Amino acid sequence: MMAPLAGGAPGAPVGGVWGTVRGTLSGILPVTPHPDPRTPGGSEGRAHPLSRPFGRARVRGCAPGALLRAPTLGADNHRADPCRALSSRCGSRSRMNEPLEMDNPTKKKAPTSKRSRKEDHRQQGDLVVEAFNSLIAKCKAEDDDSSATRDGREKYDGLVIDQIDLKSDLLFQLHSSYLPQLRHQITTLSESLKPSDLLKNPHSKFDFISEIQSDLDRTLDQIFSARRVLCPLPIKLPSTRINDYHLKVFKSYRLYSLQYALTSCFLDAIICVFYHFGDLIRQLKLTTQKHDCKADLASVREDILCEVDHSLFMIEEAITWVNGSEFDIVQVGWRNEKREIGESVQELLSMISPANPATKGEKQSERKPLSESATQLAKSVVPVMKLSRLFFDKMSRRGMNQKKLPLYTTMSSHQLNTIDELAQNIEGRLTTILxxxxxxxxxxxxDTSELLTEVVQEIEAHFDAGILLILLHFVPIIPDTDGFPVQNYYKDWLATWNTQLSIAVNNHLEACKIFEQNAE
Known part of the structure; x- marks a missing residue:
């Protein structure tokens, strides 16, 4: 991954699948401003990011608790508590329900006294806060799916949508220039908005921040324009076995993921960063808006650092969608479920041994102890759950995916989606078992015996389908390490693991029969 880039300079070209860079494309792509922010609408696409038949809801690619909608702008341009959900994740204590917008600053007068200098700084602060609100409005408009989609059709249909070379260049620019620039600019703003530095020299700091805001505005335009060319229409994953393997990096699976990665939680995180930046200036009383409450600067700064970290995480994840291998991408879909599978194992153990402090779960006080027969049934599920957890740990970046793999395989989008949803399907059924x-x-x-029998058999079937695809398409492209036959190692490991799962499933099915017989 390239180092962060300053200003608007593109990164140095790299080789590989993207080929030769054909120059910066920002001058080619028209940018459509969105002067009227609207409340984000619902996203089209596969249903699993927000709802599914089994288990807990999850948001694809978002950190735990990160789902929220973009802050709304009322008719009076005053904002109402836009980042409550994200900030609660960080332990926020700052007041975010007060409007950031300022009255239009009057014409500046040359500072002739200490009082006039303060007024000059406050008017300058007004302009900086208004610029942050303008960036927020730009992100909100982009997150409006109907607006972004309509603009993409009007400007790019029949012009560049089928130009593979241009799309390749845009993918290259996104991961090597535009997204690293955004990362660098947000980091620079965070470092520039230290309360002590702002209070010490607000004039020069505001001048510098204004320059970064202009760069940010241009970078966001470049990212949004690139997304509209790459994903000009609502992209849906194929529900049938359509083979699009020949599209390589332009399979609908990657483009769908990219469309989601550059909107939704990505924009929510950036919006909250901009909000907190403006809120800090307001609480420092460096604007003309009255702020009578005593500022908790330590809390505000803590909120900023938390939101900046989250936004940088979302930017890195977007880079993965653009430049990661297909195995990198499917594992983004596994992240939340891997954690929840581990939690399911602990919850099961606490059901079996409620008196053991090491296995006591959060819900233990709400649950009655299991009967002896139900406890024996629960014990038969432990190997199935532990093997499920082991599988995703082994297939993760800490295990199988330690080295950079080729960007694409011969799999279709339908097959990739099968692997992508494997963790979700397993976690949902483990929750049903609990x-x-x-x-x-x-x-x-x-009824209990029938339910558990059906669900455990579904777990085995999902794993069988996923393992087959991994063996056929991912294992053969893993490079050997220092002469060690890595591919053979994983073939043997998966075969052994699958045998153990079959044994665990059969033992559980026998336990279900015994449980049912004891009830007769």
Missing amino acids: RGLGDADTYHEP
Whole structure:
């Protein structure tokens, strides 16, 4: 990954699949301003990021608790508590429900006294805060799917949408220049907005911040324009086995992921950063807006650092969608579920041994102890859950995916989506098992036995489908390490693991039969 780039200079060309850079494209691509911010609409696409039939809801690519909608702008241009969800994640104590917008500053007068210098600084602060609000409005408008899609059709259909070379160049610019620039600019703003430095020399700091804001505005335009060319229409993953492997980096699976990665949580995170930047200036009383409450600068600064970290995480994730291998991308879809699978294992152990402090879960106080027969049934599920956790740990970047793999495989988008949703499907069914075990002593035993039998067999079927695709398409492209036959190692490991899972499933099915017989 390239180092952050300053200003608007593109990064140095790199080789590989992208080929030769054909020059900076920002002058080629028209940028459509969005003067009237609108409330974001719903995104089209596959249903699993926000809803699914099994288990907990999750947001693809978002850190835990990161889902929120963009702040709304009312008719009076006053904002109302836009980042409550994200800031609560960081332990925010700052007041975010007060408007940031300022009255139009009057014409500056030459400072002739200490009082007039303060007024000059406040008017300058007004302009900086208004610039942050303008950036927020730009991001909100981009997150409006209908607006962004309509603009893409009007300007790019029949012109560049089928030009593969241009799209390749845009992908290159996104991961090597535009997104690193955004990362660098947000980091620079965070470092420039230290309260002590702002209070010491507000004039020069505001001048510098204004320059970065102008660069940010241009960078966001470049990112948004590139996204509209690469994803000009709502992209849906194929519901049938359409083979688009020949499209390489332009398979609908990657483009769908990219469309999501450059909107939604990505924009939410950036919006909250801009909000907190403006809120800090307001609380420092460096604007003309009255702020009677005592500022908690330590808390405000803590909020800023938290939101900046989250926005940088989302930028890195977007770079992965652009320049990562297909195995990198599917693992982004595994992240939340991997954590939840681990939590499911702990919850199951706490059901079996409620008196053991090491296994006591958060919900233990709400649950009645299991009967002896239900406890034996729960014990039979432990190997299935632990093997599930082991599989995703082994296939993760800490395990199988330690080295850079080729960008694309011969898989279709449908097959890639099957692997992408593997963790989601497994985690959802483990949650169903926990719910069934919790009700085992309440409902009729045959119902519990039938439910667990069906769900565990579904787990085995999902793993069988995923492992087959991994063996056929991912394992053969893993490079050997210092002469060590890595591919053979993973083939043997997956075969052994699959055998252990089959044994665990069969043992659980036998336990279900015994549980049902004891009820007769």
